Amino acid sequence: MANPADRIAVSTWSLHRMLGTTYPHNLDSQAIGPVQETYGEGSESLLDIPSAIANRGINRLELVSFHLPSHDPIYLGELRDALATAEVTLQTLLIDAGDISDPATSARDTDWVWRWIETANALGAERARVIAGKQKPTRDALDLSVKALTTLSERNAGSSVRLTTENWFDLLAEPAQVHYLLDKLDGRIGLNGDFGNWGGPSKYDDLRAIFGRAETCHAKGSFTDGKLDEADYGQCLQAAEEAGYKGPYTLIFDADAPSEWDGIEIEREFILEVLSN
16 A cells, blocks of 8 residues: 555444434344434435545445445345445445353354354455454453454455454453454454544553554544544554554544534545655
């Protein structure tokens, strides 16, 4: 990705008000739930999104699982065609539910996640991101997550879809847990680093500690009254770049103001300016 513009992606989460509808997850069922107007009626369907972002010069997309209305092969084929027509790469299917670190739910949720990994394969995604777990980071919880992620990687053997996880929830709340998990998995699972999941006085040092292992990044900016916190965003980018991160930056925007496209464009322009210096 020598061209900085090629390092820009966007998530459907950043367009959730435009999409409006979501499809709830039921971890006791492999079925996708009935449509809900979670963020209003919406003005675009998911099938419209590839061309919408391509028209704005972005050619990499991440898809949140609750934005997908169906596992049906015909619909998945339509979405794959829409991506191909727009020349947009499906960078990651973000599997946004499940707790494989909980003994009470690990087996069930591992099977549920696997159904979504199959969908990532059907869509031709580059990656599928799995939540490592939501339990407190005890050794038992971490090892249970390692076991489940190993099972998923073995089921996915031979696929071109790379499985990743993220520095998210209690299980991976600090660099030490991220490194423990990834070391145990020995390359079978990659890392998506997220700017917005960690905070506190050690935030930038903590991000710097893991971004050398990151393959993708959720570049979430903080907005107040429509204004980007450039100091925070800049330090997050600096931490990632100093750690040797070379992958794409996925624009994550969820503030009330400005509009979704305006917020995405502000983040993109800021990142491209940093990368060009």
